[in-house]
Amino acid sequence: MTTTPLLVIAAGGTGGHMFPAQALAETMLERGWRVRLSTDPRGARYTGGFPEAVEIGVVRSATFARGGPLAKLAVPFRIAVGIASAVRQMLADKPAVIVGFGGYPAIPAMAAAWLLRRPRMIHEQNGVLGRVNQLFARRVHRIACGTWPTELPAGVEGVHTGNPVRSAVLKRAGAPYIAPGDHPMEILVMGGSQGARILSDVVPGAIAALPEALRARVRICQQAREEDLDRVAGFYADAGIAADLHTFITDVPDRLAECQLLISRAGASTVADVAVVGRPAIFIPLASAIRDEQSANARGLVEAGAATLIPEADLTKATLARAIADILENPDKARHMAQAALGTSVPDAAERLAALVEQLAGLQKEEKQ
Known part of the structure; x- marks a missing residue:
C-alpha cells in the first residue's frame, strides 16, 4: 500500500x-x-x-x-x-x-x-x-x-x-510586449469555452470600421462557433482582413504572448492568463450570467488601467471600433496597460x-x- x-x-x-x-x-x-x-x-x-x-x-x-x-x-x-x-x-x-x-x-x-x-x-x-x-x-x-x-x-x-x-501560461509570464506601431498587429478574440455568438456578430464589423491605415495592419485570430465560422471567414475575406479562425484555440498562451490586444469574455481563467502574460484587453462580460460574475472578474484589471470593459448592452461595432483604436493608435497607453496587467497578476x-x-x-x- x-x-x-x-x-x-x-x-x-x-x-x-x-x-x-x-x-x-x-x-x-x-x-x-x-x-x-x-x-x-x-x-x-x-x-x-x-x-x-x-x-x-x-x-x-x-x-x-x-x-x-x-x-x-x-x-x-x-x-x-x-x-x-x-x-x-x-x-x-x-x-x-x-x-x-x-x-x-x-x-x-x-x-x-x-x-x-x-x-x-x-x-x-x-x-x-x-x-x-x-x-x-x-x-x-x-x-x-x-x-x-x-x-x-x-x-x-x-x-x-x-x-x-497552467504551466504553459507561466512559461510566457511577462513575455516582452511589442507595442502597437507601424507593423503588423495581432488581435486575439476569444469567447470562452463555448465561443460567443455576439463576438462573431460584432467584432468583424468593428475591425472593418477601423481607420484604413490601422485596419491594414491588423491580423485577427478569433474563436467562433462552428455554425458561425463560414460567415465570419467570408466577411473578413470580403473586407480584405487577414483572419485565422478556430472553434477552439489550443495554443492560447502563445497567442496571448504574440498579440497586441485581447478582446474577450471575462472568464476568471482568461483574466488570470492575460494578467500573468501582461497584455491590454477589452472585456465584454457575459450579460446572461445571473450573478454578473464576469464583471467582478474584470474589475481588478479595469481599475488598474489594464483593461477596458464594455457591457454587452453597450456593445456595437462603433463602440468596439473606438475602443480598439484608442489602444492600438496609442502605443504608450497600450504599453502602460500591458504593464498594469502584470501588476495585478498572481x-x-x-x-x-x-x-x-x-x-x-x-x-x-x-x-x-
Whole structure:
C-alpha cells in the first residue's frame, strides 16, 4: 500500500473550472503527491491537457439547468449514484485532501468528502460564488478565492490565493510586449469555452470600421462557433482582413504572448492568463450570467488601467471600433496597460493553493496524533 498522499480534485467540464484544476494538479505532482481528478463524462472530455500521471475518476452527476421535465426528475438519483461511487472510491483509497473547483460534476466528490469527514476545501475562480461552491461554502475547511475580493456568505471567510494558471501560461509570464506601431498587429478574440455568438456578430464589423491605415495592419485570430465560422471567414475575406479562425484555440498562451490586444469574455481563467502574460484587453462580460460574475472578474484589471470593459448592452461595432483604436493608435497607453496587467497578476497562485492543501493535510495528521 502506497504512503504517498493522494489529492482528489473535483471539477466541472469547462475551461474556467478545469484550467486552474490542471494547474494545481501539475503543482501537486511536482511536490510528490498522487492526484486524481473526479469529474463526470462531460468533464472527462476536457482532460487532454492534464499530466498523464493524473488518474481520471469518472462519476455520474447532473444539473437541473439542462434537459426536460423527466431529465430533471432524474437529477437527484443520478447525483446519488455519483456520490455513492465517490464514497466507494474514497474508502478504497483514502485521499489526504479533496479540493473542489466548482461545476456540477464536482458535487459527488465534494459530497462524499463531507460525508466521510475528509479534509476539504473549495477554490472559487470568480468574484461571486458559483452555485455548487455556494452549496459547500459552509461545509469545507477552507475557501480559496481566485478573484479578490470575492462575495462570500455572511460569517464565511476566504483566503486570497489568486487563480492558478497552467504551466504553459507561466512559461510566457511577462513575455516582452511589442507595442502597437507601424507593423503588423495581432488581435486575439476569444469567447470562452463555448465561443460567443455576439463576438462573431460584432467584432468583424468593428475591425472593418477601423481607420484604413490601422485596419491594414491588423491580423485577427478569433474563436467562433462552428455554425458561425463560414460567415465570419467570408466577411473578413470580403473586407480584405487577414483572419485565422478556430472553434477552439489550443495554443492560447502563445497567442496571448504574440498579440497586441485581447478582446474577450471575462472568464476568471482568461483574466488570470492575460494578467500573468501582461497584455491590454477589452472585456465584454457575459450579460446572461445571473450573478454578473464576469464583471467582478474584470474589475481588478479595469481599475488598474489594464483593461477596458464594455457591457454587452453597450456593445456595437462603433463602440468596439473606438475602443480598439484608442489602444492600438496609442502605443504608450497600450504599453502602460500591458504593464498594469502584470501588476495585478498572481503568478504563484498554484503554489499558494498547494500550500493550503498541505496545510489541511497537516491538520489531519495532527488530529490523529
